[in-house]
Amino acid sequence: xxxxxxxxxxxxxxxxxxxxxxxxxxxxxxxxxxxxxxxxxxxxxxxxxxxxxxxxxxxxxxxxxxxxxxxxxxxxxxxxxxxxxxxxxxxxxxxxxxxxxxxxxxxxxxxxxxxxxxxxxxxxxxxxxxxxxxxxxxxxxxxxxxxxxxxxxxxxxxxxxxxxxxxxxxxxxxxxxxxxxxxxxxxxxxxxxxxxxxxxxxxxxxxxxxxxxxxxxxxxxxxxxxxxxxxxxxxxxxxxxxxxxxxxxxxxxxxxxxxxxxxxxxxxxxxxxxxxxxxxxxxxxxxxxxxxxxxxxxxxxxxxxxxxxxxxxxxxxxxxxxxxxxxxxxxxxxxxxxxxxxxxxxxxxxxxxxxxxxxxxxxxxxxxxxxxxxxxxxxxxxxxxxxxxxxxxxxxxxxxxxxxxxxxxxxxxxxxxxxxxxxxxxxx
Numbered sequence: 001x002x003x004x005x006x007x008x009x010x011x012x013x014x015x016x017x018x019x020x021x022x023x024x025x026x027x028x029x030x031x032x033x034x035x036x037x038x039x040x041x042x043x044x045x046x047x048x049x050x051x052x053x054x055x056x057x058x059x060x061x062x063x064x065x066x067x068x069x070x071x072x073x074x075x076x077x078x079x080x081x082x083x084x085x086x087x088x089x090x091x092x093x094x095x096x097x098x099x100x101x102x103x104x105x106x107x108x109x110x111x112x113x114x115x116x117x118x119x120x121x122x123x124x125x126x127x128x129x130x131x132x133x134x135x136x137x138x139x140x141x142x143x144x145x146x147x148x149x150x151x152x153x154x155x156x157x158x159x160x161x162x163x164x165x166x167x168x169x170x171x172x173x174x175x176x177x178x179x180x181x182x183x184x185x186x187x188x189x190x191x192x193x194x195x196x197x198x199x200x201x202x203x204x205x206x207x208x209x210x211x212x213x214x215x216x217x218x219x220x221x222x223x224x225x226x227x228x229x230x231x232x233x234x235x236x237x238x239x240x241x242x243x244x245x246x247x248x249x250x251x252x253x254x255x256x257x258x259x260x261x262x263x264x265x266x267x268x269x270x271x272x273x274x275x276x277x278x279x280x281x282x283x284x285x286x287x288x289x290x291x292x293x294x295x296x297x298x299x300x301x302x303x304x305x306x307x308x309x310x311x312x313x314x315x316x317x318x319x320x321x322x323x324x325x326x327x328x329x330x331x332x333x334x335x336x337x338x339x340x341x342x343x344x345x346x347x348x349x350x351x352x353x354x355x356x357x358x359x360x361x362x363x364x365x366x367x368x369x370x371x372x373x374x375x376x377x378x379x380x381x382x383x384x385x386x387x388x389x390x391x392x393x394x395x396x397x398x399x400x401x402x403x404x405x406x407x408x409x410x411x412x413x414x415x416x417x418x419x420x421x422x423x424x425x426x427x428x
Contacts, residue, residue, distance in 0.1 A: 034078040037127035044324035046369030046409030056397035064102035072124030073404040086124040106151035114141040121171035155203035173223030188222035188241040209253035213242040222272040240276040279344035290319035311347035322365040333366040353391030367407040376403040
């Protein structure tokens with residue numbers, strides 16, 4: 001039977017995923033840069049041998065703190081000892097740059113801020129992404145922009161003006177991701193949901209594909225961030241939301257494979273808040289408001305719903321915090337502070353524990369580095385626990401202000417973005 005070139009290309013593009021067990025891109029290295037929200041491998045983990053402080057409150061390990069101009073919840077990124085983040089400045093969406101010693105180098109305002117609805121939300125929820133040449137920013141206002149590393153604006157565009165207002169119940173949370181050619185943004189809500197790629201150099205729309213699925217109420221709302229998978233010259237954009245996991249060809253957005261049927265009971269109010277993570281050849285998907293965890297094998301073609309489900313847990317998961325992955329294991333932080341280490345291949349629990357109980361919840365995603373997990377509670381208390389060998393709480397640290405952003409570990413330094421200050425900690 002004759003097979004056309006398109007089919008051959010699609011098969012090849014997915015075959016390497018299945019055979020190679022592709023993990024997310026990590027060429028930047030675990031200890032050098034933190035170029036996007038969940039770090040160089042999109043796994044929320046730093047170097048296993050990092051020397052990070054475990055006592056955080058008090059002056060002994062505080063290297064510096066820098067005041068921030070307004071409330072933002074985005075996680076800082078780091079490139080070549082420069083720290084970048086988004087925040088409002090005088091009612092305007094803005095990008096800020098700090099040097100390695102905490103000095104503000106520049107701040108660039110981009111357009112009117114659209115304030116957050118949720119007490120733990122803001123107009124600056126999405127984190128920046130960088131390829132080492134430019135900074136790509138996305139805001140609740142719908143503004144998408146590229147800046148150079150000196151703060152100059154290369155281009156900017158308004159997604160909501162061009163494609164329609166979002167209908168999310170809460171605040172935009174999905175961060176932009178980068179392919180070799182494009183910056184890609186996922187907009188998923190009730191109505192005109194889509195995945196769009198904009199040329200990194202010019203901002204021109206390279207492609208835009210609809211991503212609309214019928215779901216129970218709020219099931220089509222997503223705050224999750226895509227992941228770019230790469231091997232050689234091929235790239236795939238992995239997207240979780242609207243109760244579907246889809247893999248898109250980066251060059252044109254075409255769906256290579258999709259997995260659905262995550263909610264056969266048609267339960268309402270199951271938005272995608274926690275993002276999926278990749279561990280080896282498995283995509284681990286938390287959903288169901290923290291009570292579902294699904295392992296989906298990478299690869300295949302077309303609808304893989306019946307063939308690529310590896311395991312399902314109905315007794316655990318995470319609703320808001322995205323899991324971390326370190327050395328092949330998945331670390332869950334649940335909203336109320338339960339911590340669980342999961343074997344990605346089988347879905348089985350390796351160990352479980354709990355952080356001290358409190359009335360406050362966890363909104364930031366955990367960091368695993370140096371054999372410890374760092375978890376920032378919404379009230380500004382950061383818990384540190386040992387995760388190698390056994391789970392053991394090491395310290396409880398009150399930073400004095402609310403923390404919604406996720407911790408970052410780079411070059412034996414720990415960055416914590418609070419509501420009012422950016423903290424840098426290290427062993428003196």
